[in-house]
Amino acid sequence: MASSTAAAIALRFPDLVRVAGETLCGRVDLHVALAQEDHIEQLRVKLRGSITTKITTQNGQTTYTHVQTIPLVHWSQILWKQGTAFPEPGSHVLSCPFQFQLPANLPPSFYCASNSRGAISYSLEVVGDRPGLFRLNRRLRRLISVVPAASQGQLLAKESLNQGWSGPWRDIKAAEKMRQGIWGDYSFARATLSLPDLPSFPIATPIPFTLHIMTETKSVHRSERPEDKHGKPLFPAPPTRSSELTRDLHRQTEVRVRSRTRHVNDTFRLKQGIPSSGDGQSAVVNEPEWVPQEDKDRGIWRRTVQLNSTLVFPFAPTFKTETLDWTYELRFVVPFPGFGNNLKIRIPIHLGAGSACPPPPIGAAGSSNITYADILPAGPPPMLDLPPSYWAGEDHDWGDEKN
Structure with a gap:
């Protein structure tokens, strides 16, 4: 047939x-x-x-x-x-x-x-x-x-993103105390995710982002170097490549059949983007900085890293219908050694149309x-x-x- x-x-x-x-x-x-x-x-x-x-x-x-x-x-x-x-x-x-x-x-x-x-x-x-x-x-x-x-506003936003975003940015921050083992003093990590300040992100369009990571070691003697005897950075060492980050898009869908309602959850791993900084650098790693404490013989080593890349969302725009609607949440995970030490950032986002x-x-x-x-x-x-x-x-x- x-x-x-x-x-x-x-x-x-x-x-x-x-x-x-x-x-x-x-x-x-x-x-x-x-x-x-x-x-x-x-x-x-x-x-x-x-x-x-x-x-x-x-x-x-x-x-x-x-x-x-x-x-x-x-x-x-x-x-x-x-x-x-x-x-x-x-x-x-x-x-x-x-x-x-x-x-x-x-x-x-x-x-x-x-x-x-x-x-x-x-x-x-x-x-x-x-x-x-x-x-x-x-x-x-x-x-x-x-x-x-796409509306005229959505098309203008997409054009601005494609030409290199020069508009305002929105910062999302997360901070966490962490330690290398079960016992011992705490170290500290903070991350700030910067995204274009838009009400909606056009689908299938590179969205630039900057992730600024700052870590502080536990209190150490001033004679200690920022690396251990094996040459490894003291805990917690921030990631220095955007590929080390975990970037997921979580979708929650509400399914309705007359009076019945259920929820379906999906998580999509986002692919590695391209450097978004003007000079093409995907990472800016600064030299460790010594920060003395009240006891001048002791202090902490502070490290800062800035990761620049892009996100692309090839998924259905956020939408609501009579029996089906869905929303998205962007999830970043900044990895650190040890159990439960990952730094997590979550932000609800709205995906919009990108084509006329x-x-x-x-x-x-x-x-x-x-x-x-x-x-x-x-x-x-x-x-x-x-x-x-x-x-x-x-x-x-x-x-x-x-x-």
Whole structure:
């Protein structure tokens, strides 16, 4: 069936992330002779989008699955009927163009799953109708990814970030006492994370950050050097490379099915960024500083390190719908030797759209040669980090599957 469908029907539709409100063009190539042999009498194209939530409950030995589906877009167009159009002389293939506009208020593509599931999914499907008993319609289905359109303010923020952020910064601080073993005097560590002071960070855009780390040893005699006899820095030695940091993005999703509510938690490890400082340095490590105490024979060694890098968030923008909404929290871990000595920074962040809705294409449906390169300097939106389950079509509401 699959080979027969592939031979008779071909969907020509660029595999790109789409922006809500965008006018989409494509075409379906139909091999008319093969379609007739396969008893295909009509060709249709459909666009479907929905929010699907599932919650599983247990009552004794019985498991119940509660499902709620909210339609987002339901578009259909007949492209060809048998006997109404034929290929050009010398060809067996008839090109059937189509064009449709996405609603402007669509939420982003999304997927989460654990004991509960939530999906916001979109699909384009070509259907070859085969009337008759025991005949199944031929189908070509493609999952597509959609992101909301960015506002003017979001586009200006993204441009400022791409050109090198020169606006205000926001500081988030954390401090911790720590010691190398179970007993002994405490040492001290403090970290200040500086991020652009923005209400929302555009997705798939390098966000610069600076992490300033300051450590102080326990009280030592002034004759002691900042390194031990093996040449290692005295505890606690701060990390000197941004790659030593742990950077995670935590997402909490609220899934609702009518009166039932569940939460799904996901944590994503963020990839190593590029140096964000103007001189390209990823780290500035200062020489240890001796700080005397009241007893002039004793003091502490203070070290300071500044790490410069970037963060990129290739995830669905923060959004709230009737049955599904999610929030994000950025988590930094600054590692130090010993049990429980890591310094942790947590900050709620809002992810926003980063791409404008392109203008409608010029020319007839499906025949325009206009591309994203002609519309947006940055090209199409980057792909979202969606799990394989989304692209496999799991938890997608296919709607009128029989039609």
